[in-house]
Amino acid sequence: MENPAWKLGFAGLALNVSLKNLSPPFRSAVESFVSLFAPIDPLAQSDIEITFDVQGSTPKPIIKNPSFFVGSVLAERSSEGWLLVGDQGFAKIQTASPPHKLHIVLAEEVDAFSLRILSEIALFVLLRYHRRYALHSALIATKEGEGWLFVGPSGSGKTTISLIFELCGFRALTDDAVLLAPEGLAFGHARPFHVDPAFFGFFDALKLPSGFAKTLELWKKQSRPGFQGELDLPIAKPLSQGLPIQALFILEGFSMQTELTPIPSSIALGALLEASPFCTLESLPGHREQLALLSALVEERPTFSLCLGEDAFKDPVGFSEQIQKRLSHPP
DSSP states (O other): OOOOEEEEEETTEEEEEEESOOOHHHHHHHHHHHTTSEEOOTTSOOSEEEEEEEOTTOOOOOOSSOSEEETTEEEEEOSSEEEEEETTEEEEEEOSSSSEEEEEEEOTTOOHHHHHHHHHHHHHHHHGGGTOEEEEEEEEEOTTSOEEEEEOOTTSSHHHHHHHHHHTTOEEEESSEEEEETTTEEEEOOOOEEEOTHHHHHHHTSOOOHHHHHHHHHHHHHOEEOSTTOEEEOOOOOOOSOEEEEEEEEEEEEOSSOEEEEOOHHHHHHHHHHTOTTTTOTTSTTHHHHHHHHHHHHHHSOEEEEEEOHHHHHOHHHHHHHHHHHHHSOO
């Protein structure tokens, strides 16, 4: 049996992904990761080549002089590019010449979540060599084909607002991870939404139209146990094209009544910097370009702070119309 391979599109780039081990648990974990990306023309020229392999008896490399760390993943410059080491494996990035290469080596019994964490961090590092910059944000596709960014830390409402807009016929491309390109385009990373089980209970207490209630019931059936008591809800669909960014919202959490307030570009820029991993690391390429990109975003587009109220849950359509009305008459 031949080792499987996929040609995938992500952030406007072509990825060639191959698998060197066919054991069912390992293959299942890799296929779960691959499903987050959009298939493209198999003859497209690759920008990045990704290989997954089993660690076996090979010991993990030791990081002696870490340049940075994200969670439990340590990163160090190497002669070829970068070395990243996590709990269940390691990744080697080669950046000498295109197509750039990412070799991910993991324990054979690795779970899908651990594989995704190490793979995503390594991929986001490598994408900086292709001028793609990660942002901790939700991305909503409007019906006119533009993008709204909802930026904030964990617990600020990115997933909630993504689900509200999905209920109203918009398309939520990601609730957590966006890649920005210098052209002002935003690409969503379509990993499963991480949903607090209490989210469904809150909606159950409301008298929603029957169509909304049916959608929520379907989401309940689709959700699966996730990390730390959350549910994984596979709503977002992979989309290889980027969206022009129309507006930026800084999420401030929850209150009794929705509050949508224009804010100065300086405040919006501060929030974007906090939500931009690797932005200040001079050991990685692109930190100056990324800062210029973020500055242009807040200077050239309407920026708001948004505090979600109960009215957004009770009347999702009215809430979405409120957002659209404000954007049709920007401050």
